[in-house]
Amino acid sequence: MNVADWLSALSILVGVAFFIAGTAGLLRFPDVHSRLHALTKADNLGLGFISLGVAIRMAEPWSIAKILVVWMLTVLAAATVAQLIARAALGTAPEEAGADDHR
Amino acid sequence: MNPALLFDVALAALAVVAALSAVAGRDLFASVAFYIVYGILIALAWMRLGAVDVALAEAAIGAGLTGVLLIGAWSQLHRKGATETPPGPSSAARLLAAGASASVAVLVAVIFVGLPADGAGLAPAVRENVAESGVSNPVTAVLLNFRAYDTLMETIVLAVALAAVWSLTRDELWGGIPGLRQHARDGGVLATFGRLLPPLGLLVGVYLVWAGSSMPGGAFQAATVLAAVWLLLVMSGAMDEPAIGSTAIRLTIVAGPALFLAYGTGGAFLGTFLGFPADVAGMLIVAIEYVLTVSIAATLALLVAGVPRRQE
Structure with a gap:
């Protein structure tokens, strides 16, 4: 394994760690807003590091550009959806207490 | 063990668990969620088989669009208070359904095993x-x-x-x-x-x-x-x-x-x-x-x- 392989593997492992932390937060945190907080961290940083790790292994600039676009679109969509869910959850205060409600 | 094989076995196991959870769950919303997860896993499986076209279609239509339709249907039922699971069918009907499904599964398995070993089909x-x-x-x-x-x-x-x-x-x-x-x-x-x-x-x-x-x-x-x-x-x-x-x-x-x-x-x-x-x-x-x-x-x-x- 050369330096690029090690860097790539390290980056992907860091990304996976963020996803595990995000999943733990989704399962353990008490209300909608803190669960969202955990999830968006996983989406932004977890996917960011995994994309970086995959991009390092790519030979063609076009493939790297595509991965970058995938990551940016996911971040854009995740940020928007997180805002919308957070605002929708504001109107349903009693649910903040319920741990497994999905209205 | 070969890491690619490990991944494939885990993917197949997850797909089966997601399918079972979608069908056997009592909570309608959870079933819909598991159905979407199942679609994503199947899209990944098609990717592993090298069928990118099918993977794209499965992710877009099987998981994405069908998921939207199912969630829409669920929220309309929910608004009308109709998401209660009705009492299940009689055990005789269940046995009959289980027997029929198992026969189909065995039939498919027998046909699959009997296929020519080179498996080229119509591809050439x-x-x-x-x-x-x-x-x-x-x-x-x-x-x-x-x-x-x-x-x-x-x-x-x-x-x-x-x-x-x-x-x-x-x-x-x-x-x-x-x-x-x-x-x-x-x-x-x-x-x-x-x-x-x-x-x-x-x-x-x-x-x-x-x-x-x-x-x-x-x-x-x-x-x-x-x-x-x-x-x-x-x-x-x-x-x-x-x-x-x-x-x-x-x-x-x-x-x-x-x-x-x-x-x-x-x-x-x-x-x-x-x-x-x-x-x-x-x-x-x-x-x-x-x-x-x-x-x-x-x-x-x-x-x-x-x-x-x-x-x-």
């Missing part, structure tokens, strides 16, 4: 003739040339499904507009997203059709992307749904299947039904694909929009 025949189809992506060659009637029927089925949804309209709302008028705060998150993403979505949609002639992509995948753009425009308040009585929208829906059928009939006069002459087949297929994409996109978006709820 397709590869030999792909030059005559007018396109270089073998999947598109099969879908729009060798087995064009399958695709023709699929597009007609979609249009019929939309007609079936529309037939549930209340009499006084016939010809009206599906869904409620959506409002998004000007300059808010959704309104901004609804302006930022559609140009990119249109580009991806057009590219997917064009790419379909030489590599993975095609009308159904592109149409799902375009339908998503349509839904986003409606949700962000930038555009209203069209009235289902509008002639333009009805023509848009039937244009794809109609053009396909017209080409097929033309082919029948020249020799075979749906048989395209090899020298113009490529051009015809791309033209049909583009018109089909617009028709399928409109049909899918209107399927999600549902029955009319207001007049203009």
Whole structure:
């Protein structure tokens, strides 16, 4: 394994760690807003590091550009959806207490 | 153990667990969620098998669009308080169903084991003739040339499904507009997203059709992307749904299947039904694909929009 392989593997492992932390937060945190907080961290940083790790292994600039676009679109969509869910959850205060409600 | 094999076994196990949870769960919403997860896992499985076209279609339609339809159906049932699970069937009926399902599973397994070991199927025949189809992506060659009637029927089925949804309209709302008028705060998150993403979505949609002639992509995948753009425009308040009585929208829906059928009939006069002459087949297929994409996109978006709820 050369330096690029090690860097790539390290980056992907860091990304996976963020996803595990995000999943733990989704399962353990008490209300909608803190669960969202955990999830968006996983989406932004977890996917960011995994994309970086995959991009390092790519030979063609076009493939790297595509991965970058995938990551940016996911971040854009995740940020928007997180805002919308957070605002929708504001109107349903009693649910903040319920741990497994999905209205 | 080979890491790729480990991944495949884990993927297959997860897909089975997701399928069981979707079917056997008592909570309807959880079943819908597991169904979407199942679609994503199956798309990954198709990727592992190297079938990128099928993976794209499964992710876009199987997980994405069907998921949206199911969540929409669930929220309507929920609003009417109809998501309670009814008492299950009698144990005799369950035993009968289990027996029938198990027999089918055994039958499929026996047939699968009995297949010739080389497992090439029709692939060599397709590869030999792909030059005559007018396109270089073998999947598109099969879908729009060798087995064009399958695709023709699929597009007609979609249009019929939309007609079936529309037939549930209340009499006084016939010809009206599906869904409620959506409002998004000007300059808010959704309104901004609804302006930022559609140009990119249109580009991806057009590219997917064009790419379909030489590599993975095609009308159904592109149409799902375009339908998503349509839904986003409606949700962000930038555009209203069209009235289902509008002639333009009805023509848009039937244009794809109609053009396909017209080409097929033309082919029948020249020799075979749906048989395209090899020298113009490529051009015809791309033209049909583009018109089909617009028709399928409109049909899918209107399927999600549902029955009319207001007049203009």
